[in-house]
Amino acid sequence: MDSVLSLRNLTVDFDTPRGMVHALRDVSMDVPRGKVVGIVGESGCGKSTLIGAAMGLLANNAVVRGGRALFEGTDVLTMSATDLRAIRGRRIAMVFQDPMTSLNPVLSIAQLMTDIQYRDRATSAEQKRARAIDMLRQVGIPDPEQRIDHYPFQFSGGMRQRIAIAMALLMNPSLLIADEPTTALDVTLEAQIIALLRELHGKFHTSILFVSHNLGLIAELCDEVVVMYAGEVVEQGPVRALFHDARHPYTRALLECDPARIAQSTRQLPTIPGEVPNLIHLPAGCVFRPRCSKAFDPCGRNAPNPRPVAEGHATRCYLLGDG
Amino acid sequence: MAELLTVQDLVVRFRTMGLFKALVRGVRDPFIDAVLGVSFAMKSGETFGLVGESGSGKTTLGRAINGLVTAQAGSIRFDGQEVLDLGEKALKPIRRDVAMMFQDPVASLSPRLTVRSLLTEPFRIHGLHDRDLNGEARRLLGLVGLNESFFGRYPHELSGGQARRVGVARALSLSPKLIIADEPTAGLDVSVQGEVLNLMARLQRELGLTYLVITHNLPVIRHISDRIAIMYLGRFVETGPTGTVFRRPYHPYTKALIAAVPEPDPDRRREIIKLTGEVPSLAKRPKGCEFHTRCPFAQVKCRTETPQPQQMADGHWVRCHFPLAAPTADAA
Numbered sequence: 128m129d130s131v132l133s134l135r136n137l138t139v140d141f142d143t144p145r146g147m148v149h150a151l152r153d154v155s156m157d158v159p160r161g162k163v164v165g166i167v168g169e170s171g172c173g174k175s176t177l178i179g180a181a182m183g184l185l186a187n188n189a190v191v192r193g194g195r196a197l198f199e200g201t202d203v204l205t206m207s208a209t210d211l212r213a214i215r216g217r218r219i220a221m222v223f224q225d226p227m228t229s230l231n232p233v234l235s236i237a238q239l240m241t242d243i244q245y246r247d248r249a250t251s252a253e254q255k256r257a258r259a260i261d262m263l264r265q266v267g268i269p270d271p272e273q274r275i276d277h278y279p280f281q282f283s284g285g286m287r288q289r290i291a292i293a294m295a296l297l298m299n300p301s302l303l304i305a306d307e308p309t310t311a312l313d314v315t316l317e318a319q320i321i322a323l324l325r326e327l328h329g330k331f332h333t334s335i336l337f338v339s340h341n342l343g344l345i346a347e348l349c350d351e352v353v354v355m356y357a358g359e360v361v362e363q364g365p366v367r368a369l370f371h372d373a374r375h376p377y378t379r380a381l382l383e384c385d386p387a388r389i390a391q392s393t394r395q396l397p398t399i400p401g402e403v404p405n406l407i408h409l410p411a412g413c414v415f416r417p418r419c420s421k422a423f424d425p426c427g428r429n430a431p432n433p434r435p436v437a438e439g440h441a442t443r444c445y446l447l448g449d450g
Numbered sequence: 451m452a453e454l455l456t457v458q459d460l461v462v463r464f465r466t467m468g469l470f471k472a473l474v475r476g477v478r479d480p481f482i483d484a485v486l487g488v489s490f491a492m493k494s495g496e497t498f499g500l501v502g503e504s505g506s507g508k509t510t511l512g513r514a515i516n517g518l519v520t521a522q523a524g525s526i527r528f529d530g531q532e533v534l535d536l537g538e539k540a541l542k543p544i545r546r547d548v549a550m551m552f553q554d555p556v557a558s559l560s561p562r563l564t565v566r567s568l569l570t571e572p573f574r575i576h577g578l579h580d581r582d583l584n585g586e587a588r589r590l591l592g593l594v595g596l597n598e599s600f601f602g603r604y605p606h607e608l609s610g611g612q613a614r615r616v617g618v619a620r621a622l623s624l625s626p627k628l629i630i631a632d633e634p635t636a637g638l639d640v641s642v643q644g645e646v647l648n649l650m651a652r653l654q655r656e657l658g659l660t661y662l663v664i665t666h667n668l669p670v671i672r673h674i675s676d677r678i679a680i681m682y683l684g685r686f687v688e689t690g691p692t693g694t695v696f697r698r699p700y701h702p703y704t705k706a707l708i709a710a711v712p713e714p715d716p717d718r719r720r721e722i723i724k725l726t727g728e729v730p731s732l733a734k735r736p737k738g739c740e741f742h743t744r745c746p747f748a749q750v751k752c753r754t755e756t757p758q759p760q761q762m763a764d765g766h767w768v769r770c771h772f773p774l775a776a777p778t779a780d781a782a
Contacts, residue, residue, distance in 0.1 A: 169639035170610070283728050284504075313503035313666060315725045318710040340639065343712030347719055366716040384640040387669035388714050392693060394651040396644035396673060402609070 130197075131302045131334040132158040132181055137194035139176055139185065146407040147190075150176040152358050154194070155433070158302060163328060163335040165349035165366070167342065167381070171403055172355040174338050178304055180204065181336070182219055183211045199301065216243055220295035224307040226287035230279040236263070237275045240294055262293040265330075266323060285316035289323065296327060304336045309344065321348055342385050346370055351439070354378045357404050357414045360433070364440030374442045376419045413443070421446055453527075454628060454660050455492040455515065460485055460524035462507070462514050462684075466733060482732040484510040485521070486684040494627070497654070497661040499671040499692065501707070502681035505729055508664045509553075511681070512630045515662070516548050517541045529627070546576060549626035553633045555614040559605040565591075565616055566601040572623040590619040594649060611642035618649065622657070632664045647674055668711050672696055677765070680704045683732060683740040686759070690766030700762050700773035703741050739771065747772055 139151040151173045158164045166174050179185045180196045183203040195202045198219060203211065223229040231239060240259035241252065250258075256275070263271035266289040279287055288308060295303055305324065309317035321344060328335060339345055345352055345366070352369040354362040354377065362375040373379045380399045382388060389396070401418035404410050410417055412427040419426065425445045433441045462485040472480035485507045492498050500508040514521045517533065526534045533544050552558035559568055569587040573579070588598055594615040605613055614634070621629050634650065635643040651674065653659060665671050671678060672692060679689040680703065688701040699705040706725040713719075727744045730736055736743050742752040751771050759767045 169641065285728055313729075314668070314710045315503065315706065316728065318712070318725070321712070341712065342640075342714040346714045346716045347712045349716075370714070370716050381640065382714070384644055385669070385714050386640075386644075386673055387711060389673065392673050394648075394674060396647050398644035398648065399641035 129160045130157040131160050131199060132336065133197045134177070134180070135195045135197065137177075137180060137196055138192040139180060140190045140192055141176075141186065142188045142190055143407075148406045149409060150189075150358050150406060151180070154355075154358075154360050156353050156360055156363060158334050158336050159351075160301070160334055161332045162350045163337055163348055165345040165352045166336065166338045166355060167340060167345055167352060168355035169340060169381075169403065171357070171406070173358040174355060175306070176358075177355070178221075178306055178336070178338065181302075181304065182215060182221065213246075216300075217246065217298045218300050219302045219304065220298065220300040222288070222291050222295050222303065222305045222308045225311045226284055226291055227311065229291055230287060232279050235276050235278050236282075236290060240275070240297060243294060243297060259293075259297065262297050263290065265327070266290070266293040266296075267319075268293070284312055285319065288312060288316075288320055292320075292323065292327070296331060296333065299331065299333070301334060302336065303333045304338070306338045307340070308337075309341075310339075317344070324348060342370075342382065343387055354381070357409075358406060359414055359443065361415065361444070362440075362442040364436065364442075368437065368440045372436075372440075374436050374440075374447060375415075375444045376421050376446070377415045378442075380418075380420075413445070452494065452530075453491045454494040454529060455662075456525075456527040457491070457511075457515065458489050458525040458527075460488045460511070460514060460521050460526065462510050462519060462521045483684050483735065484732065485514060487524075488681075488684070488686055489524075490679060490686065490689060492628075492660060492662065494660055495654070495658055496676045497663060497674055499675035499678035500662065500664045500681060501666065501668065501671055501678055503666060503707075503729055505683075505732065506681040507684035508681050509632055510684075512550075512632055512662060512664050516545065516550055516630055518550070542576070546624040547627045549621035549624065549629045551617050551621045551629060551631040551634055553636060555610055555617055555637065556605050556608070558617060559613060559620075561605050563604075564601065565603050565605075565608075568605075568616060569619055569623060572620065576624060578624075586623070590623055593622060593653065594619045609642075610638050611645060614638060614642075614646050615649065618646070618653070622653065625657075626659070628660045628662065630662045630664070633667075634663060634665070635667065635670060636665075643670070650674070668708060680707065683729065683735060685740065685769065686767075687741065687770070688766075688768045689759075690763070694763065694766055700766070700768040701741075701770050702745050702747055702774060705774060739769075741770075747774075 134154050134156050137151055137154040141148040141150055168174050183206060191204055196204050237256060241255045244255045260271045260275055268274055268289055309320050325348060337348055349366050352366050353360055356377050362378045373382060383397045399418055404414055413430055416422045416426040431443045431445050433443050434447050435441050463481040463483050465480060466482055467480045488511060502508045510519060513519045515526055521534055525532060528544060566587050569590050570583040573581050573583060591597055591600060596615055635646055663675060675692045678692045678695055679686045682703050688704045699708060725744055730743055738754045739752040739757050742748040757769045757771045759769045761767050762773060
């Protein structure tokens with residue numbers, strides 16, 4: 128299958144004063160062209176490291192132990208800084224979590240949006256401005272001809288996130304990475320932004336890597352889902368399979384914990400006992416074993432490898448097939 | 451059971467500019483009404499949920515009850531005593547009874563104090579030096595499921611869930627009757643969120659606590675509260691028993707808010723969004739019904755006349771000229 132982004136057995140450590148943090152271990156996943164892929168997982172599961180690797184933006188203390196991060200066939204981990212700059216913003220764009228801090232406060236929207244087209248030497252300043260205005264209109268900024276000369280502080284949070292999306296889509300990238308784009312927004316605005324992303328995806332067919340901890344949003348927007356836990360992909364598959372036929376005990380527990388999925392009102396909410404393992408000293412065997420209610424003999428010995436469940440659906444668990 | 455807290459026609463105003471600037475600019479009314487004419491009562495032992503989007507005034511209302519911001523008009527009676535006009539000194543004993551859990555679990559703890567100091571600080575502030583402070587700190591940690599090994603830790607050494615537990619322990623320190631919990635689970639992962647909420651429910655049962663929970667998280671508040679109030683621009687637009695409000699919302703805003711929560715089921719994707727636009731600025735409060743600028747059912751009357759609360763069912767109040775008729779099929 129034609130994939131825009133394809134991670135193969137990616138393993139990344141961070142060298143810290145307290146020891147090696149094993150942030151990503153043997154991560155393989157794909158973003159097929161034109162699809163929306165969601166990444167779910169709790170704090171510290173490696174979502175941000177994964178995005179950093181995909182954009183070639185890993186911190187200086189990161190050590191890539193193995194694997195590749197292929198963007199349109201080229202490994203971004205071995206790319207030169209110049210080549211990386213050429214794809215970032217043009218071929219891969221990103222929408223960040225907090226629209227309050229991701230836009231430069233001292234530049235007008237017009238300045239911000241023409242600046243990112245600086246590589247387009249053939250286009251005149253007027254054309255760049257016109258293109259920016261057109262994109263602002265597409266993301267639903269009212270009155271874009273006037274509003275483009277305003278500064279970020281003159282826009283509300285929801286509008287700023289729309290502007291961030293307009294900026295990301297301006298160069299018609301082949302991959303859009305959205306890192307918790309609605310976490311800082313109210314629920315009615317969140318619904319608007321998700322509807323906007325869906326509409327724009329229908330229009331531009333940009334592949335989207337959507338990172339969230341909100342299962343509702345994942346269900347709403349994504350075609351495929353990758354579930355991460357403590358630096359590993361524990362399960363991945365089509366969105367329906369993940370929500371209706373989850374096989375990994377962690378995925379199941381995560382779904383059970385979501386209060387939005389519990390129909391009957393209750394004061395005793397389900398939880399996942401225990402804590403996320405320390406990524407410096409990982410437990411032997413399966414990473415989820417210490418918290419898993421179904422752990423049995425083999426789990427403590429070796430870490431399970433991903434096993435196929437169905438077409439495009441795989442999970443790292445020895446219990447496979449056990450309902 | 452007797453009412454623990456009764457709030458009547460409460461108004462909290464904030465000044466937006468100085469006297470001089472207002473004069474120069476010719477602004478007659480340099481104030482915004484963060485809370486405007488809110489009335490409600492809480493019974494001992496219940497959980498009351500305050501729900502609304504950013505800027506709806508829910509946090510301000512919570513803080514006004516605790517005397518952290520001064521209300522300009524109305525009345526707040528706690529345990530039969532009027533607390534609105536009390537000075538700092540007279541308010542102090544009330545604050546022993548009304549504890550606060552602040553929004554950000556880590557940032558609301560002083561980074562320079564150890565867990566032990568954080569837990570004993572309330573006793574020192576209230577002059578309770580005769581207590582066995584170590585013993586109290588141990589007891590409080592025990593209540594929230596932590597132990598003495600946390601005594602020497604600083605907030606940055608705690609996980610979000612642990613920091614939240616310390617916040618709960620701190621709120622419990624002076625054996626309050628009412629706890630105002632501002633976004634008790636914001637920023638926590640779902641598995642940890644459940645732990646914190648279960649802990650709060652257990653403590654409520656064991657200690658007979660009353661909770662005022664301020665949140666924007668509808669799936670959570672549906673489970674943990676007895677009654678809720680939906681706030682919009684400083685007013686209660688709908689109040690009632692939680693189950694009823696979710697099953698049968700009368701206010702278009704309540705209905706839109708419930709519909710905006712994404713369904714964690716890929717087979718039930720929403721096709722349309724009901725609510726367009728954003729919450730208007732408090733400085734430009736719309737005339738008539740505050741919601742008419744975003745309401746799909748707004749009529750001429752809504753633009754001119756402010757609706758008064760009307761009772762639709764037992765204890766279920768709505769502030770709308772044209773309450774919704776049809777029941778929502780997909781509600782909780």
